[in-house]
Amino acid sequence: MKTILVPTDFSAPANNAARYALHLAKSMKTGIRLCSAISVPAEAPMAPQIAWPLEDYTSIKSFVTEQLELSVEKLERKLDEQAEGLPPAYQPAIGYSSEVGSVTEVIRNTMDEQKMSLVVMGMSGAGGLSRFFLGSNSRDLVEKASFPVLLIPGDFTYQPIKKIAFATDLSKGDIEVIHSLAGMARYFNAEILVSHITDEKYENHTEQREIDDFLTEVSDKVNYPQIYYRHVKSIDVDRGLTWLYEHSQIDMLAMVHRPHQFLSKLIQGSHTQRLAKHITIPLLVFPPDCCAVI
DSSP: OOOEEEEOOSSHHHHHHHHHHHHHHHHHTOOEEEEEEEOOSOOSTTGGGSOOOHHHHHHHHHHHHHHHHHHHHHHHHHHHHHHTTSOOOOOOOEEEEEEESOHHHHHHHHHHHHTOOEEEEEOOSGGGTHHHHHSHHHHHHHHHOSSOEEEEOTTOOOOOOOEEEEEEOOOTHHHHHHHHHHHHHHHHTOEEEEEEEEOTTOOHHHHHHHHHHHHHHHHHHOOOSOEEEEEEEOSSHHHHHHHHHHHSOOSEEEEEOOTTSHHHHHHHTTTHHHHHTTOOSOEEEEOTTOOOOO
């Protein structure tokens, strides 16, 4: 497992995501890196051509660095508190960096340069979803990411990961995603609940063969024993996800973001309010055909 990247704007949701990432890093025996984007003063098409006084950049850079160092100190104190009175155990290394650019640019550049494979990012707003997905930076990141992004609700407290639900439409690319997800689940000995949600038009005999073929391929290609399947029949996908969350005791929900499909509509805002009520757990978003090993 490579270092986990945690973007931060030093807000309460970002700090909470960093604490969650710290727990992940301890279990997965990796480090974490906090990163912050320094934006130019003008958010306009001509911003790259606008002269930025050196003293302004220096003062902003100094402030951001100071805040990053304080954040690292808080996380290190948290590690010391957790280790007190216990036998010696793995302690994640915590680093930080900042860069000029948009949030998406900085995250993508850092992920590429440092060869990282997972971003852990905070969500804001009641229920963790509305303001986050409607924000242009967050929407832009999920749209353009070539790596998994784990979104943590602002008020969520870490709990051991025992079961991860993966919502699939039975696309062939999802098998590689399940393989990647299994790499993460293995650190926690967690179950993976592969869930296929269909509407009332679902035909048992017509689609059962497709399901059987998909699950056979998962069994052949993913070497992880704790993978189970559940079919959820519902009026629509968001109600099906609500039922899955409320009845399956899951600790994390994983989905693939594909253009023109459910999560794309969610990010654009069309299903946000109904789904927001049940996204009170971490949401792991994969790009299509993801083959990164988490």
